[in-house]
Amino acid sequence: MTASGPSFEIRTPEGEDRERRVCGQCGFIDYVNPKIVAGAVVADDLGRILICRRAIAPRTGFWTLPAGYMEEGESVEAAARREAREEACADIELDALLGVYSIPRISQVQIFFRARLKSEIAPGPESQEVRLCAFEDIPRATLAFPSVHWALDDWMAARGQPAPVPVMRTQNPGDQPY
Amino acid sequence: MTASGPSFEIRTPEGEDRERRVCGQCGFIDYVNPKIVAGAVVADDLGRILICRRAIAPRTGFWTLPAGYMEEGESVEAAARREAREEACADIELDALLGVYSIPRISQVQIFFRARLKSEIAPGPESQEVRLCAFEDIPRATLAFPSVHWALDDWMAARGQPAPVPVMRTQNPGDQPY
Numbered sequence: 001m002t003a004s005g006p007s008f009e010i011r012t013p014e015g016e017d018r019e020r021r022v023c024g025q026c027g028f029i030d031y032v033n034p035k036i037v038a039g040a041v042v043a044d045d046l047g048r049i050l051i052c053r054r055a056i057a058p059r060t061g062f063w064t065l066p067a068g069y070m071e072e073g074e075s076v077e078a079a080a081r082r083e084a085r086e087e088a089c090a091d092i093e094l095d096a097l098l099g100v101y102s103i104p105r106i107s108q109v110q111i112f113f114r115a116r117l118k119s120e121i122a123p124g125p126e127s128q129e130v131r132l133c134a135f136e137d138i139p140r141a142t143l144a145f146p147s148v149h150w151a152l153d154d155w156m157a158a159r160g161q162p163a164p165v166p167v168m169r170t171q172n173p174g175d176q177p178y
Numbered sequence: 179m180t181a182s183g184p185s186f187e188i189r190t191p192e193g194e195d196r197e198r199r200v201c202g203q204c205g206f207i208d209y210v211n212p213k214i215v216a217g218a219v220v221a222d223d224l225g226r227i228l229i230c231r232r233a234i235a236p237r238t239g240f241w242t243l244p245a246g247y248m249e250e251g252e253s254v255e256a257a258a259r260r261e262a263r264e265e266a267c268a269d270i271e272l273d274a275l276l277g278v279y280s281i282p283r284i285s286q287v288q289i290f291f292r293a294r295l296k297s298e299i300a301p302g303p304e305s306q307e308v309r310l311c312a313f314e315d316i317p318r319a320t321l322a323f324p325s326v327h328w329a330l331d332d333w334m335a336a337r338g339q340p341a342p343v344p345v346m347r348t349q350n351p352g353d354q355p356y
Contacts, residue, residue, distance in 0.1 A: 006206035018249075025204040028184035034248045035211050036287055071196075072210045075348045076280040076287060097346040100278060100289065102254040109214055109254060111278065111287070166344045168275040170253045 034107040038079035039067020040115040041155040042092050048132035049152070050117060052087045054144055055128045062144035065151055066090065067110065076111050084115070088130040091119035096163065099154045101147050102170040112151040114164065146171075212285040216257035217245020218293040219333040220270050226310035227330070228295060230265045232322055233306045240322035243329055244268065245288065254289050262293070266308040269297035275344040277332045279325045283349060290329040292342065324349070 006028070008021040013029050021030040042050040042065075051063045066084040070076065077094050084090040092115040101110040121130045133139075135156060143149060150169055158164030184206070186199040191207050199208040220228040220243075229241045244262040248254065255272050262268040270293040279288040299308045311317075313334060321327060328347055336342030 006201065006204040023184065023201075023204055023206060026184040026201055026206075028201060028204075028206060028208075030206075030208075032250045033211055033213050034250060034252070036214060070212045070287075072212060072285045073282050074212070074285075075282045076278070076346075077348060078282070097278060097344065100254070100275060100344075104251050104253045104256070107250045107252075109248075109287070109289070163343065165341065166275065166278075166346070168254075168344070170255060 034109055036070045037067050037108055037110040038070050038076045039065050040080045040084055040113045041151050042115045042117050044117040044132055048134055050088055051131050051133050052127040053129040056126050059144035062142050063139055064144040064148050080113050087124045087127050089122040089124055093118055097166040099167040101150055110147050212287055214248045215245050215286055215288040216248050216254045217243050218258045218262055218291045219329050220293045220295050222295040222310055226312055228266055229309050229311050230305040231307040234304050237322035240320050241317055242322040242326050258291050265302045265305050267300040267302055271296055274342050277345040279328055280348040288325050
């Protein structure tokens, strides 16, 4: 529509108590909300875990679990199922809430489920490669994010339990930087 | 800065697979993400629950629990504590994750904790009145939102348990409209 992008300035809008990004051209106030990531630890009937090698930044080439940003109007569960479909062409069945991970440094709340694989797998556009991997063979040294470790650990701790107790984790300032 | 606000049109930006709000003046793409609400069921030493009568829309005059939108860079826990401070001048100590409520109709994920009251209470600017109320005396007919009922029910179900199992609830299309 126009060649130029928005030109934001940082100021406190009238009636507010903190600074926001406000566009100097059109006056739009860009409320930045924390984002919700939904994902799943997906196991097949042999107990192998679905992992995906990232084809996109950040952490291209590193391994992750199927997970991504929730879209408007979606439930958390629908978002987790959609991400498995998009990243690994996987049809999954959610079983239980596994963990809620709060990562203030990057303004994210990540919500992971335990799930069962119900289909074949194949790399989607955001994955270089997808793999079913025994828990002890997961390439821990080349995982993309700390929360991938958390979800895997929480899955292992709940293995065999029909109703796992979901774990609340919050990143502390002294932790491994995200 | 300018008198006019942004003028959004709905279209699919280049390289995307779905429609977004795009400003016709400056080209800004308004990614709308689901919002996270953090809140708490706060009890005093007598087991009475902190409830707040809303001074703001929506549902002005109805009763609610201290809860509100997370801010950028906040942990879920910090947001829940801040909301109790803002709405009831209450200093609280979080004890455990109580529930995660996904409400796709309004694109919200609400995260509630169990908490202990550590201070006096008084209405903040968003509350007409605050009250400590025995569980059986809570004015169920004039609660502001369905999720207030859910959080209270999940608190009651976990009463006396040192480690409650957090409940995942998702609004179904047939449920009471939000």
